[in-house]
Amino acid sequence: DTGVSQDPRHKITKRGQNVTFRCDPISEHNRLYWYRQTLGQGPEFLTYFQNEAQLEKSRLLSDRFSAERPKGSFSTLEIQRTEQGDSAMYLCASSLTSLAGVPDTQYFGPGTRLTVL
């Protein structure tokens, strides 16, 4: 068990550019979550997948944001036309949820810190 990994760990980009982040969950976990954390705040939910299906998206996820989990394994989060307000830590988490839908503990990756200049 290697834990949740995220790549890159840091990303600096100019306003208006597109960026893509990758998350690799714990291998047997069927749920994958994306959160955004700004300085001094708790993480805020963005979206989550069960296997390859995207089950919920937050209102925080504007149409410039898109997430995929094409084969139910790794996931990507893309931000198009980045804005300075997108600067934050983007956290990925995964969990193993039973068929009955009982949520289990979410395990977090180290995050990707995005800075938009």
Place this chain on the structure above:
Amino acid sequence: AQTVTQSQPEMSVQEAETVTLSCTYDTSESDYYLFWYKQPPSRQMILVIRQEAYKQQNATENRFSVNFQKAAKSFSLKISDSQLGDAAMYFCAYNTDKLIFGTGTRLQVFP
């Protein structure tokens, strides 16, 4: 909508002493999970302790224990025998399908 409130932005404790971090939440559901996560400076979020709402017994993990008061919607974390390595941001979180976090409490530990 569910909300989580941590009213203590900062707390401090002396090494080997005990400290309690407060958390309250609001929900209309009867079955849910509550968590405390620790986030050391520039390091990733790690689970401290978990409580299932249907369990009356308070969860305990080594030096960490909770005081879960379901009727009062209160979920405090007690850290006993505090160590320098306990210094971090502590987040209380409520879970149905997704985690809803409080704003965190920064814990400082003094030698």
